Amino acid sequence: MKTEFKFSNLLGTVYSQGNLLFSPDGSLLFSPVGNRVTIFDLVNNKSHTLPFAHRKNITRLGLTPRGNLLLSIDEDGRGILTNVPRRIALHHFSFKSPVSTLAFSPSGRHFAVGVGRHIEVWHTPSTPDQNVDGELEFAPFIRHRVYAGHYDTVQSIEWSSDSRFFLSAAKDLTARIWSLDPEKGFVPTTLSGHREGVLCACFSEDQETIYTISKDGAVFEWKYLRHPNAPEQEEDEDEMDTDDDKHTRWRIAKRHYFLRNNTKVNCVAYHAASNLLVAGFSDGVFGLYEMPEFNMIHSLSISQNDIDFVTINKTGEWLAFGASKLGQLLVWEWQSESYILKQQGHFDSMNSLVYSPDGQKIVTTADDGKIKVWDVNSGFCIVTFTEHISGVTACEFAKRGNVLFTASLDGSIRAWDLIRYRNFRTFTAPTRLSFSSLAVDPSGEVVCAGSLDSFDIHIWSVQTGQLLDRLSGHEGPVSSLAFAPNGGVVISGSWDHTVRIWPIFDRTQTSEPLQLQADVLDVAFSPDSRQLAVSTLDGQLTFWSVSEAEQQAGVDGRRDVSGGRKITDRRTAANAAGTKAFSTIRYSADGTCLLAAGNSKYICLYSVDSQVLLKKFTVSINLSLSGTQEFLNSKLLTEAGPLGLIDEQGEASDLEDRIDRTLPGSTRGGDPSVRKRMPEVRVSGVSFSPAGRSFCAASTEGLLIYSLDTMPLFDPIDLDLAVTPASTLHVLHQEKDYLKALVMAFRLNEATLIQQVFEAVPHTSISLVIKDMPVVYLQRLIRFVGRQAEESPHLEFCLLWIQAIFDSHGQWIRDNRGAMDAELRVVIRSVGRIREELTKLADENCFMIDYLLSQPIDTPQSGLKTLENGEVRVMDVDGEEEDEDGEWIGLD
Known part of the structure; x- marks a missing residue:
């Protein structure tokens, strides 16, 4: 099995903090998610996460006009310059201090950053298509100038349209x-008069007016005017420029107020071309106003918490909002009053996850009581179930993939129909229990659940919803359950140091106990049901034979999984006991590898046959999480404890930021949406x-997907100077050498x-191209054709390729079945989907034809006449029969 898994995408979290950005054409939305950046394609309804990662959470994003x-830029002021089309990090740079705002000039030659109470203007690094020499500058970041004059933190920067001035x-x-x-003649000007901090200052489209908006809801309109009590100009002074008049300066022309009681303005965006002003308030309401008359167009409540950021796309049609407390991201089209995008992640830690049998969806459960279904291809959450009233601890699919089962701490097991998206069955125990583990029979007829309160295993019938049996034998809480893939037995792991094998479909309900040396955290079956x-x-991984009930092998994983020192640990990472065990394990699809993870920053991939660690994956390098460092910095340790855990909320400059609404002694707070200050990095589920x-992992940062298909855009193997995109197209269109073009x-x-x-x-040349295709490219071709069959509308064309591949290279594929397993699964899945869709379409067509045949058609308007022998003759509009050239239609 290949082990070159690379980070592919991040789901489960859509917005953390900072600012949102629209691309120049308005089709892409950039959102900071922890220490990564996610790009949402609003037109094609897809999302992807850039592969680079900061060392701390991102606070500011900036995009060039092109x-x-x-x-x-992250919380420490360290920036990464990225090429967006290529998804490559070009340069790392440190601004030495936290950056509060960032704005590129419309010309694209400069960008300004707010560093504390200073403003720094830098030259924008040039790209090869801008440079004469075709090379990047050696020093990409060159500072142009530093501006000083403010006495507190700069909150926003706005450029003029000609890039000569900025606010x-x-x-x-x-x-x-x-x-x-x-x-010449310009002096930096101060606009004062507000009673609270100014959130935003912006130019109108003609740059004759300036709008300033403060946190208390005041909107001031500034114009360049003469003082009303100034002496009148003489005739010879009229010819002088008004800019040279000492009585002319920027003055407040109008004052407007939002007039919302007990709320503050959190964020503002102004669109100069359409004179639209959007304001997000602290109570989750936003208002849309038309300037300069300050007419409210409409207002809408989109969140229960603060709106942290708002932005408008270039055309002024879409508004993007971010709310960090609940992790919400919204794109609103204000003219049609409809959502373009409405996404929200879990606001609590995820507990478990499972892939759907077709591999197209991932289901996650969390402590917030929500079950979310994520589409793997688009990266969006397609449905959220909220029927559970407490944390959801486990989830499992039936074999066919249309039914999902979940276990919760509220004492219920629920079955969900993923076609109609509804809860159709609820299973409960005679006494109130908090279920922590779940297993489903592959046939979907029986569901089992274990609890930390009771030591019994409860079994229900899915058809009737009745409790069939309670399996007793464990002397401690049941921590994990798993059905054999062939449906023969169910295994249970418990804290009483035993694993039991239950043949629940046999007449006798005796169990085979397997004795271990420590509490069992998780169990997993191999795909062939033999192991x-x-x-x-104690950090051990043991492998057992199911038929003989004896141990086959073991792995000591304590050294592999241990890593990352939490901020409160008094011992080093190597000596800490809390991270030295795997809390979740899963077999690979072919059964050759085992994936294991726990309360550390590492995911380990083991070979089952040789018991060797193949690879370790680092979940996160984010220093904003606790447990990502091997060694703590002693400078950050004070007399009051670690600096990262000291609450500095009481020293905030704004009153609403100083108010502490958490419950005394509570680690989570009175508000269930309040997240921890420094959450600990851990992996609660892998699959x-x-x-x-690919495989996915439910971590503190979100749902991480690692894939083998994240290949670089350019792979220089078997290349020479003659292989270029232009030469490939020339061979394709001019020489008509399709095999050579495909290999290139x-x-x-x-x-x-x-x-x-x-x-x-051409479809007539497919078999000839496949017949001479080198086998070194066959694996990639099969994978590509399988994906095309899933996505492309050319169904018959893709099926012809698949048929030609197996006709010409069937024996080679059979001989190399082990290496081709993953590709064959993709093809089987796509062909099965095509068969289902065609079957459904054929059934619908039969029903439609039956319906049309049952309708009376003997009407003059229709131009048809039914004869006694069951034939239909074409008629003129007047109802008369056509001549011998008329068309006859026969019916069964």
Whole structure:
């Protein structure tokens, strides 16, 4: 099995903190998610996460006007410059201090950052298409100038349309006008008069008006006017420029107020082209206003908590909102009053996850009582179930994939129909129990659940919902359950140091106990139902034969899984006991590997045959999480404890930030949406996809997906100077050598080029191309055709490729079945989906034809006449029969 899994995507979290950005064309939305950046494609309804990661959570994003360079800055002021189309990090840079705001100039030549109470303007790094030499600068970040004048933190920066001037707003109750370079006769101007910190200052489209908005809800309109009591100008002074008049300056022309009681303005965005002003308030309501008349267009409540950020796309049609407390991300089209995007992640730690049997969906459960179904291809949550009233601890699919079962601490097991998206069955025990583990018979007829309160295993019938049996034998809480893939037995792991094998469909309910040395944390069956893997509290992984009930092998995983020192640990990571066990284990699709993870930052991949650690995956390098460092910095240890755990809320500058609404002594707070200050990094669940090409892990940061298919866009294997995209297209269109063009496209490994060549091959030449295809490219071709069969509308074309591949290379594929397993699963899944869709379409067509035949059609208007022998003759509009050239239609 291949082990080159790489980070592919991040689901489960859509927004953490910071600002949102629209791409210049408005089709992409950039959102900071922890220490990564997720890009939402609003047109194609997809999302992907950039592969790079910061060392701390991201606070600011900036995008060049062309949309090709992204600058992301974290809490410590460290920035990463990224090429967005290529998804490559170009440069790392540190601004030495936290950055409060970031804005690129419309010309794209400069960008300004607010560093404390100073403003720094930097030159934008040039790209190869802008440079004459075609090379990047050696020093990409060159500072242009530093502007000082504010007395408190700068909160926003807005450029003029000609990039010569910019506005800054700060917490010192003022806004200021600056010039990029010294201008003749221009003096930096201060706009004062607000009673609270100024959130935003922006120009109107003609730049004759400036709007400033403060946190208390005051909107001031500034114009360049003469003083009303100034002496009138003389005739010879009229010819002078008004800018030279000492009585003319920026003055407040109008004052407007939002007038919302007991609420503050949290964020503001102004769209100059359409004169729209959007304000997000602290009670979760946003208002849309038309300037300069300040007419409210409409208002809407979109959250129960603060709205942290709002932005408008270039056309002024879409508004994007982010609320960090609940992790909400919304895109609202204000003209049609409809949601373009409405996503929300879990606001509590995830407990378990499971892949659907077709590999297209992932289900996650969490302590917030919600069950979310995520689409793997799009990255979006497609449905959320909220019927559980307490934390959901386990989830499992029936074999066919249309029914999902979940176990919860509220004492219920629920069955969900994933076609109609409803809860159709609820299972409960005679006494109130908090269920912590779950197992489902592959046939979907029986469901079992274990609890930490009772030592019995409860079994229900899915058809009737009745409790069938209670299996007794364990002397401690049941921590995990698993059915054999062939449905013969169920195994249970308990804290009494035993694993029991239950043949529940036999006449006798005796169990076979397997004795271990410590508490059992998790159990897993191999796909062939012959082997059993057990993880225990002492960090051991043991492998058992199910038929002989004896141990076959064992792995000491304490050294592999231990890593990461929590901020409260008094011992080093190597000596800490809390991270030295695997809490979740799963077999790979072919049964050759075992994936294991626990309360540490590592995910371990073991070989089952040789018991060797194949690879370790680091879940996160985010220093904003506790447990990602091997060694703690002694400078951060004070007399009051670790610096990261000291509550500095009482020293906040704003009153609403100083108010503590948490319950005394509570680690989570009175508000269930309040997240921990420094959550601990851990992995609560792992799962392999049915195809074996990827696996996912439920971690503190979200749902991480690692895949084998995250290949680089350019792979220089078997390349020479003659293999280029242009030469490939020349071979394809001019020389008509389809095999050579396809091999060249695979060598370049560019997805769009491969698809272009693939679709240009005539259907009559498919068998000839496949017959001479080198076997070194066969694996990638099968995987590509399988994916095309899932996504492309050309069903027959893809099926012809699949048929030709197996006709020409069937024997080679059979001989190399082990290496081709994952690709064959993709093909089988896509062909099965095509068969189901065609069957459904054929049934619908039969019903439609039966319905049409049952309708009376003997009407003059229809132009048809039914004869006695069951035939239909075409008629004129007047009702007369046509001549001998008329068309006859026969009916059965």
